[in-house]
Amino acid sequence: MRKQEIKQQIEIIVPLWEEILKKSIVNDEQLCKILKGKVNAQDIKKVIEKYPMNINPYYLSLIKKQDDAIWKQCIPDIREVEDDFGFDDPLHEEEDSPVYGLTHRYPDRVLLLVSNKCAMYCRFCTRKRKVGVCYKSMSKEDIQKGIEYIKQHKEVRDVILSGGDPLLLKDDELEFILKSIREIKHIEIIRIGTRVPCTLPQRITPELCAMLKKYHPLYINTHFNHPDEIRAESKRACTLLADAGIPLGNQSVLLRGINDNPAVMKKLMQKLLTIRVKPYYVYQADLTKGTNHFRTKVSEGIDIIRSLRGYTSGMCVPHFVIDAPGGGGKIPITPNYVVNKEGNSIKLKNYEDKEFEYIEPG
Ligand code: SF4
Known part of the structure; x- marks a missing residue:
């Protein structure tokens, strides 16, 4: 040749x-x-x-x-x-890590970090300490140790693959992990956290989807932060995934100067549904060192949820959460719609501040 x-x-x-x-x-x-x-x-x-x-x-x-x-x-x-505020590992993921790359914090689920590479290194990333840092890359042996741990812990029924970005692995590397996990009898669901439908939608190929659909029930949570990230390429990627039977959710981070605005957030949530992605979480930014300039006040997040609830479909309203600093898990933050409670009478207000009474059973 x-x-x-x-x-x-x-x-x-x-x-x-x-x-x-x-x-x-x-x-x-x-x-x-x-x-x-x-x-x-x-x-x-x-x-x-x-x-x-x-x-x-x-x-x-x-x-x-x-x-x-x-x-x-x-x-x-x-x-x-220049800004020294914050922590390298604000959620103490390393402390809840019995095996390198695996976090076991909640009783029935584990987080397995299978890659330390991403299609784009987000400047606000909570795992800034890890992404792109070559000397700590995940080896096949690390991943196998994680899978072995899952095998031995029968209380685990849900495995979340994250990173870095799991979809930056080649199809056969990812399939090895999915197959190994699917063979574990007590694992009911597998979830993948990935930003590639937003940052590198070309990664979503028919071949990848044909492989992924062999390992159902499989869920994907992706990560769009702004309506300008939703383009024809992302729509094509999400359509391929959804057509493979994979339910898609979105996890955004509330970021100063990017999406800390009710109109921007409403547009983002509405556009997500048009590409078959259900808004799932909006996170308050973590206390991560090197990202302080992105943080917003909690009240701004509450105002954004208040601006969505009632003003657009409930399908568009994500959960607003703070990942408890130090690793206490996600804490939901909601606007208060309960005015007061007396006996079995609860006074409520709706999205327009109109009051209503609800009578509880005696
Ligand atoms: S894709 Fe996710 S893990 Fe990677 S840099 Fe962005 S936020 Fe961090």
Whole structure:
């Protein structure tokens, strides 16, 4: 075979998503070349020495202008290293980790981190301490130890694969994990947390979906934070997953200057339903070191939920939660619709502050 033919063969074999990833922006020189004059090279260098950068060309192409919602999520900011507030591991995931990469906090479910790579390194990430840090990458042996732990713990019925991003594994690597878990009799459901339908939708291929559907009941929770992230490519990716019978949920993080706005959040939730993704959680940002500039007040999250409830379909209303600092689990925060309770009479108010009385059984 001639050299040119071999090259063509390789191009056919390497999937598009891997090609896109190979062209990711990972250093200050590449970024400055693309964003000419709009970023400070020294600042970028300083930040990425501590917290790596990885922006694939697809996600970068979503930026419409400097400092917009996409920019803020992917372009390093000097405040990440200048503001010292917060903790490297705000949820104490390492403390509840009996095996490297596995967190067992709740009685019936475990979190298994199967990759430390992501299609894009979000600047607000709670696992900033882990993503992209090569010396701590998950080995096959680490993953096997995690699977062995699950086998021995019969109380576990639900396994959540996360990372990094599990869908950055190749199909056969991911299938090895899914198959091993599915063979464990006491595991009822498997969930995958992934941001690729948003940040690298090209990763969702018919071949991947054909593989995933063998391991039902399988759920996917994805992560969109802003309506501008929902494009034709994401719609195609979510359609493929939904057509494979995979229920899709979305977990957003409330982020200063990105989505801390009722109108933006309403548009995001409504658009998610149009691509067959059910809004699931909105998280208050964790106390993660290097992300303080993204944090909002809890009252702003309550106002956002209040602006959704009653004003749009209940399908659009996610749970607003705070992941308890130090690892106490998710705490739901809701607007208060109960005015008072006297005997078996409960006074309630609706979304327009109109009052109603409900009589409980005596
Ligand atoms: S995709 Fe998820 S794990 Fe990866 S950097 Fe973004 S928030 Fe963190």
